[in-house]
Amino acid sequence: xxxxxxxxxxxxxxxxxxxxxAATTRPxxxxxxxxxxxxxxxxxxxxxxxxxxxxxxxxxGCPVCVTPLETIDRALAIAARPGVIFTSFGDMLRxxxxxxxxxxxxxxxxxVRFVDSPLEALQLARRHPEREVVFLAVGFETTAPGNAxxxxxxxxxxxxxxxxxxxHVLVPPAMAAILGSPANRVQGFLAAGHVCAVMGWREYEPLxxxxxxxxxPTGFEPVDLLQGxxxxxxxxxxxxxxxxxxxxxxxxxxxxxxxxxxxxxVFEVCDRPWRGIGVIPGSGLRLRAAYAACDAERRFDVGxxxxxxxxxxxxxxxxxGVRKPDQCAAFGKACTPATPLGATMVSSEGACAAYxxxxxxxx
Amino acid sequence: MSDxxxxxxxxxxxxxxxxxxxxxxxxxxxxxSAELIDAHVLPRFRHELLAKLEDQAVxxxxxGRVAFSTDTFVVTPLEFPGxxxxxxxxxxxxxxxxxxxxxxxxxxxxxxxxxxxxLALLDRILGSMERxxxxxxVSVVTGDTKVVDRGGCDxxxxxxSGIGVVPxxxxxxxxxxxxxxxxxxxxxxxDHGMAVMSVREGLSFRSTIASxxxxxxxxxxxxxxxxxxxxxxxDPTRGGLATTLNEFARASRVAIRVEEGAVPLRPDTAAxxxxxxxxxxxxxxxxxxxxxVPAAEAPAALAALxxxxxxxxxxxxxxxxxxxxxxxTLRTALGVERILDLPxxxxxxxxx
Numbered sequence: 001x002x003x004x005x006x007x008x009x010x011x012x013x014x015x016x017x018x019x020x021x022a023a024t025t026r027p028x029x030x031x032x033x034x035x036x037x038x039x040x041x042x043x044x045x046x047x048x049x050x051x052x053x054x055x056x057x058x059x060x061g062c063p064v065c066v067t068p069l070e071t072i073d074r075a076l077a078i079a080a081r082p083g084v085i086f087t088s089f090g091d092m093l094r095x096x097x098x099x100x101x102x103x104x105x106x107x108x109x110x111x112v113r114f115v116d117s118p119l120e121a122l123q124l125a126r127r128h129p130e131r132e133v134v135f136l137a138v139g140f141e142t143t144a145p146g147n148a149x150x151x152x153x154x155x156x157x158x159x160x161x162x163x164x165x166x167x168h169v170l171v172p173p174a175m176a177a178i179l180g181s182p183a184n185r186v187q188g189f190l191a192a193g194h195v196c197a198v199m200g201w202r203e204y205e206p207l208x209x210x211x212x213x214x215x216x217p218t219g220f221e222p223v224d225l226l227q228g229x230x231x232x233x234x235x236x237x238x239x240x241x242x243x244x245x246x247x248x249x250x251x252x253x254x255x256x257x258x259x260x261x262x263x264x265x266v267f268e269v270c271d272r273p274w275r276g277i278g279v280i281p282g283s284g285l286r287l288r289a290a291y292a293a294c295d296a297e298r299r300f301d302v303g304x305x306x307x308x309x310x311x312x313x314x315x316x317x318x319x320x321g322v323r324k325p326d327q328c329a330a331f332g333k334a335c336t337p338a339t340p341l342g343a344t345m346v347s348s349e350g351a352c353a354a355y356x357x358x359x360x361x362x363x
Numbered sequence: 364m365s366d367x368x369x370x371x372x373x374x375x376x377x378x379x380x381x382x383x384x385x386x387x388x389x390x391x392x393x394x395x396s397a398e399l400i401d402a403h404v405l406p407r408f409r410h411e412l413l414a415k416l417e418d419q420a421v422x423x424x425x426x427g428r429v430a431f432s433t434d435t436f437v438v439t440p441l442e443f444p445g446x447x448x449x450x451x452x453x454x455x456x457x458x459x460x461x462x463x464x465x466x467x468x469x470x471x472x473x474x475x476x477x478x479x480x481x482l483a484l485l486d487r488i489l490g491s492m493e494r495x496x497x498x499x500x501v502s503v504v505t506g507d508t509k510v511v512d513r514g515g516c517d518x519x520x521x522x523x524s525g526i527g528v529v530p531x532x533x534x535x536x537x538x539x540x541x542x543x544x545x546x547x548x549x550x551x552x553x554d555h556g557m558a559v560m561s562v563r564e565g566l567s568f569r570s571t572i573a574s575x576x577x578x579x580x581x582x583x584x585x586x587x588x589x590x591x592x593x594x595x596x597x598d599p600t601r602g603g604l605a606t607t608l609n610e611f612a613r614a615s616r617v618a619i620r621v622e623e624g625a626v627p628l629r630p631d632t633a634a635x636x637x638x639x640x641x642x643x644x645x646x647x648x649x650x651x652x653x654x655x656v657p658a659a660e661a662p663a664a665l666a667a668l669x670x671x672x673x674x675x676x677x678x679x680x681x682x683x684x685x686x687x688x689x690x691x692t693l694r695t696a697l698g699v700e701r702i703l704d705l706p707x708x709x710x711x712x713x714x715x
Contacts, residue, residue: 009696046699116639222696356704360702
């Protein structure tokens with residue numbers, strides 16, 4: 001695996017850091033969209049090496065963090081039903097709902113299993129025709145193609161015991177919401193490399209033009225991240241708006257057309273509430289009517305869900321880059337990974353969890 | 364012509380002999396239990412104390428302080444690249460005993476078998492326990508077998524307890540680290556955890572990662588001979604290297620600074636960790652030890668580890684410093700220091 005060594009090599013990192021320092025003449029605030037990028041930045045300590053004039057704020061790109069509480073509560077209710085095998089990616093299992101999480105449902109006898117792919121959940125449905133297998137289909141454009149494919153395959157095979165609880169979200173409408181907010185302080189973006197691998201960057205061009213910001217599709221290794229930051233700073237300093245791809249080994253302008261086609265075939269755009277943020281118009285994906293048979297929300301009537309979010313949690317502001325985790329009064333006190341108040345403290349991509357893990361005291 | 368019944372065709376329906384899976388009766392204490400012990404267990408662990416089949420093993424110990432440890436093994440799948448639950452159960456307890464500096468001598472083995480477990484699989488696992496015990500130089504001298512209903516356990520669970528004798532003058536403790544000490548690891552990290560995960564249901568990446576399960580008694584003896592000032596030993600099993608270092612820092616109320624680049628890691632294991640979004644520093648090892656030694660003894664300790672087949676990739680990975688007590692920090696390749704925390708509970712693969 002050469003990429004791990006080459007893209008973590010300190011020599012090119014130092015050279016890029018020097019170029020960033022030389023290019024930065026004024027204070028700038030840049031948001032990295034993806035929680036994977038946030039964690040990589042903190043894990044490798046890049047934030048400590050940037051010029052003080054540069055502020056990185058952490059974006060909403062953590063699927064675990066933004067999945068609405070209502071979806072989590074619905075998942076918990078379905079998972080607790082006898083006869084159901086409830087499947088999910090691993091890091092959703094500890095996300096707190098209003099009162100519970102999936103791990104606790106499991107400990108009380110719910111059949112909750114974590115899978116590494118929706119196709120694994122499909123395999124469970126084939127092997128257990130007498131059980132209802134439900135997959136919690138959350139995430140951004142990155143996970144949508146796989147989740148769409150599972151629905152397609154289930155439909156093709158006539159599997160009647162497979163369904164997905166869908167709560168997909170889309171990046172560009174969230175960026176528009178952040179940029180349009182009066183509290184916004186973000187001047188440039190590192191776009192999420194893996195979302196762009198699926199979707200390409202064409203859809204970011206009108207955003208960049210409308211709000212006059214640089215948007216730089218960026219990868220996840222130190223060299224990738226520093227290249228992205230350098231491009232963004234250079235564009236800001238030149239007063240340039242537009243999209244500059246700095247993840248060229250993975251991202252093409254049109255993304256992955258076959259992945260996009262599967263998504264388009266199975267899902268349609270809808271309004272979606274984001275946890276801590278609220279409803280963002282046109283920011284979600286739901287199953288098309290033709291695939292309603294695979295829709296767990298229709299299949300399982302769990303009654304009214306009345307989600308209740310802890311009052312102290314400011315994850316909404318954190319996900320929009322308005323505040324940073326260590327500016328929250330509950331951070332490290334009422335709210336720790338062992339006693340999370342919000343999903344940003346749970347997820348392996350959550351900004352609060354990253355601050356707790358790598359930063360909570362200055363070593 | 365007679366209407367008397369024809370007895371010639373009748374036979375007594377004797378219970379079926381010759382099972383190929385574990386039956387509930389195998390644990391009921393009757394004839395089938397005896398058969399299981401006689402045919403499958405005893406031949407593996409030939410020892411006069413065990414063969415007596417008393418309710419206990421009675422033996423003398425060499426003089427010295429006694430180290431005593433127990434561990435219970437539950438792993439899915441039961442067999443994985445590089446090992447199985449059997450050698451894991453022997454090596455795990457042998458290592459827990461050895462981390463006191465003791466020479467491990469005797470083991471007990473408790474088997475909990477699930478009804479329906481293939482006897483061929485049981486034989487393979489007992490065979491690897493036999494080989495692991497022989498390699499570790501320990502004798503299994505007492506044991507127990509129970510069978511639970513199907514669904515009552517996951518194939519089989521194994522408990523082992525072990526006893527060893529600590530050589531005179533040796534006193535190791537996680538609480539004895541001092542600023543200036545060097546911290547060493549005996550080889551590459553995260554291989555066991557990733558080997559098990561690579562064959563878990565549904566995870567279909569091909570890999571050549573094998574578990575590092577091994578008994579470390581010999582390595583410990585060599586290390587003690589080379590570095591008599593050895594402060595502490597621990598095998599970084601569950602929770603990985605990060606957990607062991609945090610345990611050291613807490614027990615000794617010292618800070619530990621680790622060089623990320625110095626921690627030995629196989630490229631394929633590193634890649635597997637990346638794919639699943641796991642930090643190798645949090646992933647389990649089953650044949651490695653972490654040692655803290657006075658700085659002056661570090662070169663001799665490193666040389667002793669590297670001279671042993673189980674310590675070929677040993678490295679000095681960090682030092683004990685007089686920083687904020689109980690804090691472990693990692694210096695990244697870029698020279699930035701960050702916290703190296705305890706992992707929180709389960710390691711869960713990421714969404715994307």
